[in-house]
Amino acid sequence: xxxxxxxxxxxxxxxxxxxxxxxxxxxxxxxxxxxxxxxxxxxxxxxxxxxxxxxxxxxxxxxxxxxxxxxxxxxxxxxxxxxxxxxxxxxxxxxxxxxxxxxxxxxxxxxxxxxxxxxxxxxxxxxxxxxxxxxxxxxxxxxxxxxxxxxxxxxxxxxxxxxxxxxxxxxxxxxxxxxxxxxxxxxxxxxxxxxxxxxxxxxxxxxxxxxxxxxxxxxxxxxxxxxxxxxxxxxxxxxxxxxxxxxxxxxxxxxxxxxxxxxxxxxxxxxxxxxxxxxxxxxxxxxxxxxxxxxxxxxxxxxxxxxxxxxxxxxxxxxxxxxxxxxxxxxxxxxxxxxxxxxxxxxxxxxxxxxxxxxxxxxxxxxxxxxxxxxxxxxxxxxxxxxxxxxxxxxxxxxxxxxxxxxxxxxxxxxxxxxxxxxxxxxxxxxxxxxxxxxxxxxxxxxxxxxxxxxxxxxxxxxxxxxxxxxxxxxxxxxxxxxxxxxxxxxxxxxxxxxxxxxxxxxxxxxxxxxxxxxxxxxxxxxxxxxxxxxxxxxxxxxxxxxxxxxxxxxxxxxxx
Amino acid sequence: xxxxxxxxxxxxxxxxxxxxxxxxxxxxxxxxxxxxxxxxxxxxxxxxxxxxxxxxxxxxxxxxxxxxxxxxxxxxxxxxxxxxxxxxxxxxxxxxxxxxxxxxxxxxxxxxxxxxxxxxxxxxxxxxxxxxxxxxxxxxxxxxxxxxxxxxxxxxxxxxxxxxxxx
Numbered sequence: 001x002x003x004x005x006x007x008x009x010x011x012x013x014x015x016x017x018x019x020x021x022x023x024x025x026x027x028x029x030x031x032x033x034x035x036x037x038x039x040x041x042x043x044x045x046x047x048x049x050x051x052x053x054x055x056x057x058x059x060x061x062x063x064x065x066x067x068x069x070x071x072x073x074x075x076x077x078x079x080x081x082x083x084x085x086x087x088x089x090x091x092x093x094x095x096x097x098x099x100x101x102x103x104x105x106x107x108x109x110x111x112x113x114x115x116x117x118x119x120x121x122x123x124x125x126x127x128x129x130x131x132x133x134x135x136x137x138x139x140x141x142x143x144x145x146x147x148x149x150x151x152x153x154x155x156x157x158x159x160x161x162x163x164x165x166x167x168x169x170x171x172x173x174x175x176x177x178x179x180x181x182x183x184x185x186x187x188x189x190x191x192x193x194x195x196x197x198x199x200x201x202x203x204x205x206x207x208x209x210x211x212x213x214x215x216x217x218x219x220x221x222x223x224x225x226x227x228x229x230x231x232x233x234x235x236x237x238x239x240x241x242x243x244x245x246x247x248x249x250x251x252x253x254x255x256x257x258x259x260x261x262x263x264x265x266x267x268x269x270x271x272x273x274x275x276x277x278x279x280x281x282x283x284x285x286x287x288x289x290x291x292x293x294x295x296x297x298x299x300x301x302x303x304x305x306x307x308x309x310x311x312x313x314x315x316x317x318x319x320x321x322x323x324x325x326x327x328x329x330x331x332x333x334x335x336x337x338x339x340x341x342x343x344x345x346x347x348x349x350x351x352x353x354x355x356x357x358x359x360x361x362x363x364x365x366x367x368x369x370x371x372x373x374x375x376x377x378x379x380x381x382x383x384x385x386x387x388x389x390x391x392x393x394x395x396x397x398x399x400x401x402x403x404x405x406x407x408x409x410x411x412x413x414x415x416x417x418x419x420x421x422x423x424x425x426x427x428x429x430x431x432x433x434x435x436x437x438x439x440x441x442x443x444x445x446x447x448x449x450x451x452x453x454x455x456x457x458x459x460x461x462x463x464x465x466x467x468x469x470x471x472x473x474x475x476x477x478x479x480x481x482x483x484x485x486x487x488x489x490x491x492x493x494x495x496x497x498x499x500x501x502x503x504x505x506x507x508x509x510x511x512x513x514x515x516x517x518x519x520x521x522x523x524x525x526x527x528x529x530x531x532x533x534x535x536x537x538x539x540x541x542x543x544x545x546x547x548x549x550x551x552x553x554x555x556x557x558x559x560x561x
Numbered sequence: 562x563x564x565x566x567x568x569x570x571x572x573x574x575x576x577x578x579x580x581x582x583x584x585x586x587x588x589x590x591x592x593x594x595x596x597x598x599x600x601x602x603x604x605x606x607x608x609x610x611x612x613x614x615x616x617x618x619x620x621x622x623x624x625x626x627x628x629x630x631x632x633x634x635x636x637x638x639x640x641x642x643x644x645x646x647x648x649x650x651x652x653x654x655x656x657x658x659x660x661x662x663x664x665x666x667x668x669x670x671x672x673x674x675x676x677x678x679x680x681x682x683x684x685x686x687x688x689x690x691x692x693x694x695x696x697x698x699x700x701x702x703x704x705x706x707x708x709x710x711x712x713x714x715x716x717x718x719x720x721x722x723x724x725x726x727x728x
Contacts, residue, residue: 099635099683100660133659209651209660212636483645487700489666490648 004070019061019072020048030074031083031112033090033198034150035062038255039159042151045090047112049082050074058082080116087117093128093173094199095145103200105213109148130176136166137185139205139259140194144176147201153177153193160256160353163187177201189353191259195245206263207243211235217478219462220247220545222449224317224442225261226349227358229451231546232257234266234443234462237478239493241266241443241463249546252455258355266443269463273425275438276496286436291499295511298435301418302394303512307335309393311383314341314371315400316360318422318439319447319459321524322501323362323369324532325516326398329505333514338392340373340380341366342402356452361442365450368534368550387412394418398501399439403428422501438498440465445500446521448543450550457547458540466497606694614723617676617689620667624711631686631714634662638678638687646671647678665710669695670703680728688720 001012006023013022018041020030033045041063048061053071058078073079091113098104130144154166154177165183168175179185185193194202216235223230223244230253235243244266246257268274278294279286289297302310312330314323323341330336343363350357373379378386386392395413399422403409413419413432421433424441443462450456464470470481484491499507502524506516518524522540529535534550542548577583603610612618620638623631634651652663678687690712697703714721 099637100633100658104635209634209653212640214640215636480645488645488648488668489704 002066002068004066004068004072006072007074013066017066019050019052019059019064019066019070022066023061023072023074028074030061031116032062033108033112033148034152036152036155036196036255039152039155039196042155045148045150046086047083047090047116049079049086051076051079083116084118087112088122090148091117091121092123093145094148095127097143097146097200101143101146101200102203102208103146103197107200108198128173130174134178135205136179136202137190139191139263140185141203141205141208142177143201143203146199147177148199149175149177150198152196152198153202156189156193156196157185157187160192161187161189162353166193188258188260188351188355189256191262192246192256195255204243210242211237215478215480216242217462217476217481218245219443219460219476221443221459221462222361222457223257223261223265224361224449225258225265225359226356227361227363227452228253228354228356229361229449229455229457229547230257230261230354231457232261236462236476237480238490239463239495240270251549252451252453252457252547253354256354258353260349260355268425269441269443271425273427274441274496274498275423275426275430275436276498277438278497279436279438281434291507294435294437295507298420298508299511301435302334302396302420305394305418308338309391310334310336311338311378311386311392311395312336313380313383313395313397313400313402314339314366314369315398316341316344316358316363316366317442318366318399318501319362319442319445319449319521320365320369320456320528320535321447321521322398322505323366323371324528325502325505325518325524326396327370328516329509330396333509333512338373338378338383338386339371340378340383341371341398342380342400342405344405358452361451362449364452364454365448365456368450368532369528370532384409384412387415390415392416394420396420397429397433398422399424401427401429403432422504424498437501437504438496439504440467440496440498440500444468444496444498446540447500447502448525448540451547454550455547456535456538456543456550458543458545464495465499466495467499467503609694612691612693614719616691616693617674618692619669619674619690619695619705620672620676620678620687620710621690621692621712621717622662622665622707622710623686623688623714623717625714629656630661630665630707630711631684632662632665633658633660633684633686634665635660635683637681637683641677641681643675643677644671644673646673662707665707667705667710668703669697669705670700679724685721685724688717688724690717690720 003010003012011026023030030048032048034042043060043063049058050061051073052059132143132145134142136142157166158164165179165185166177169178170176194204216237218233218235221232221234223232231247231249232244233247234241244262248255277288278291280289314326330339344360345357346359347357349355349359395416404427419433420435421430422437422439423430424439430436442459444465445461447459448456461475470477480490506518509516529538625631634649636649639647639649646668648666649662650664651660654661676689679689
């Protein structure tokens with residue numbers, strides 16, 4: 001491999017790489033605003049100027065191709081002087097808006113002004129006045145004065161979303177960004193421009209002014225909007241999820257996520273409709289009961305049915321651990337092999353970039369964890385038919401709103417003698433249930449999800465329930481979480497009385513006389529990795545933050561079998 | 562040797578001291594002197610001490626003459642507060658500054674009157690007042706919301722002048 005010298009350090013590079021790319025691969029960060037690893041090179045911000053020996057002038061690291069024997073200085077006097085000068089030019093027309101601006105705290109301009117700026121402005125004239133508070137689309141707000149014209153958002157729409165909606169207008173210091181006449185920034189990926197905007201010019205209408213970034217904790221997790229499983233950070237303050245942002249994972253979602261996933265996959269966690277304690281139907285009315293009572297009652301009711309009168313529906317919305325324990329519960333505790341789950345396919349949803357037609361996050365995981373109709377021969381439709389014919393009298397549903405997806409089931413489920421549902425929120429299925437277990441939402445538990453390509457990924461709890469503790473369970477903590485007491489309003493957000501489904505199943509098995517010794521999701525997973533070939537040899541540490549791709553050939557055989 | 566070790570002690574009084582009367586007169590003269598000296602105490606709470614502009618009483622928010630708060634809810638006071646006494650929730654407004662505090666609460670049980678909030682404020686919106694008389698009978702009462710915190714700007718003018726001079 002060819003090599004070149006950067007700051008007296010010799011680094012290897014691939015032919016065709018630019019200086020900034022090669023430096024980044026070796027952990028050297030050259031300041032940049034307009035350059036983005038996934039966008040074309042624009043070279044307009046000039047902050048990445050570096051000194052290259054034998055070149056007459058400073059070169060921009062983002063568009064200068066590295067070559068053998070090149071000698072680059074990123075910290076020389078000349079470079080620093082140029083960087084300061086560029087910062088001074090950019091700051092001339094940038095308003096002192098940081099107290100109002102949502103980007104404060106995660107702003108590249110703020111960081112670089114701190115590390116490379118002079119600290120004092122020599123500019124005494126009036127700053128340029130531009131349009132503020134312009135709504136570019138349903139989700140994005142634009143502030144022209146804060147914009148440093150890096151063109152990242154324009155290039156994102158052109159190159160990634162493939163839907164050119166934004167452009168520069170005017171020249172010189174009056175240059176600004178606008179949507180094309182008659183266009184709106186409304187592509188399905190529009191909110192990514194908020195993340196890539198290096199300043200606070202583009203802000204999220206949904207998150208606007210909700211919280212300061214330093215008051216929130218960020219938990220690395222997975223989006224549940226479809227079977228892509230985009231890597232995300234869940235931002236939480238006072239036990240309430242306030243926003244999701246994409247997290248880089250080249251194998252799965254690169255730097256992006258869709259607006260649907262970003263806006264619609266967390267609001268159920270904070271919603272009023274949460275099921276927040278176990279409930280039983282007595283004389284037609286739902287009654288709130290304690291955990292011991294519901295375990296005992298469920299156990300006695302479920303025992304009154306014959307083995308082949310009880311069917312189980314796993315869920316593509318639950319984790320692999322939950323589905324695995326449902327299989328184990330059905331087979332060893334009840335002795336029933338009638339198991340399947342419902343696929344959620346929306347042929348309208350998918351596209352070429354990230355979105356998939358399978359809108360449930362873990363269909364592959366449910367299959368691999370053992371939810372399959374093979375043994376009984378009764379698949380989802382078969383189970384419904386058997387219920388209609390009265391052969392199946394009790395149904396156990398894991399975290400899936402099957403009635404909303406198939407409204408005709410409402411009348412069929414009425415025939416059941418017993419309907420047990422795990423659910424995080426009230427929905428059309430819980431409306432029919434005889435027993436409701438409050439299930440922890442995806443953002444409240446540990447577990448694994450497998451995306452449509454067979455990449456197994458970890459979810460981590462970001463929101464605490466009564467059952468979990470932020471400090472003891474090693475969850476991400478903000479400053480407020482660390483120091484808050486029970487007397488501080490900003491630290492006493494609502495905690496729901498919900499448990500992860502695998503934990504509920506463990507408790508219920510105990511009530512039926514079968515002890516399962518699982519205290520953590522990790523222990524369930526380690527049993528899975530011993531029992532199921534697809535998970536062989538894996539543990540949570542192997543999966544890590546970016547996931548592991550399972551053997552796809554093996555998966556396909558398994559799925560087609 | 563033994564005699565040398567006997568020391569004269571302080572309480573061995575002299576003759577004049579032993580007759581007692583001059584000492585009583587000395588003492589009484591001090592008493593009478595103080596009776597006619599000017600007073601330094603005040604009869605709190607009937608009389609109130611008015612501190613100087615440099616005094617750090619409870620932090621308050623400045624209310625502009627048109628009734629709006631000056632605060633833009635940037636949250637810096639909340640961040641800098643060493644006792645975590647301040648909670649701010651921002652929201653959007655039609656006003657030019659775009660942002661205002663929907664909720665601004667100071668827990669006066671946590672506040673240590675350090676004045677960091679005032680020092681960090683980029684808008685000169687939170688200042689230390691002269692109010693030192695704080696009483697509450699339960700935890701909830703000790704949390705001051707915007708209703709108690711907002712004070713018209715003309716009542717705080719001398720503190721603002723002081724800050725501009727010395728900050």
